[in-house]
Amino acid sequence: MTARSPGVRTTAERAPRTGATPRPVTARPELRLVAGEDQARPRRPLPAAPNRRAPFVLLVVALLVGTTLGLLVLNTAIAVDSLKATALRSANAQRSQEVQRLQQQVVTAGTPEQVARDAARAGLVPAGRPGFLVIGPDGRSTLRGAPEPAARPSAPLKAAPSTAAPAKAAPSKAAPPTAPTAAAGAH
Numbered sequence: 001m002t003a004r005s006p007g008v009r010t011t012a013e014r015a016p017r018t019g020a021t022p023r024p025v026t027a028r029p030e031l032r033l034v035a036g037e038d039q040a041r042p043r044r045p046l047p048a049a050p051n052r053r054a055p056f057v058l059l060v061v062a063l064l065v066g067t068t069l070g071l072l073v074l075n076t077a078i079a080v081d082s083l084k085a086t087a088l089r090s091a092n093a094q095r096s097q098e099v100q101r102l103q104q105q106v107v108t109a110g111t112p113e114q115v116a117r118d119a120a121r122a123g124l125v126p127a128g129r130p131g132f133l134v135i136g137p138d139g140r141s142t143l144r145g146a147p148e149p150a151a152r153p154s155a156p157l158k159a160a161p162s163t164a165a166p167a168k169a170a171p172s173k174a175a176p177p178t179a180p181t182a183a184a185g186a187h
Helices: 048-109 112-121 155-164 166-185
Strands: 132-135 141-144
Touching (some): 048 112
């Protein structure tokens, strides 16, 4: 029928296995490609092949767009939070400076010199020598020391409160006469 090519072996031409029983060999027909009508015409691409790629391409594009939009939203949120944090740090620094200023005012106002100046402006005078009442075990009281009434303030001290604060001048004038009266009643 057909001529065999010299490089092709058939099952009959194979070398026998060592130690195996020989099998009966049947000749196989040789198959070859014959040019027919289909090979004469040029092949056109199948229309289904491009359609199979379209969903994959759309999926990849959708993933890229989704990832880009997600990163944009995340970056915007981080920037807004950063601005808020900066504003809060600035407000915190201002509050800290205000607290330090107020603490300094408290320290300055608590010094003995400042307390004496504020008392003089309010019309207060230093107290005289005090007297002490000692109550004994039987209930009797004895006076120890010689109490002295406070000295009357000089004219310049009274003039300062009336010019500085007229509303404070009225209560400070009423307070000194009451204190010596109470001390005089104790004699």
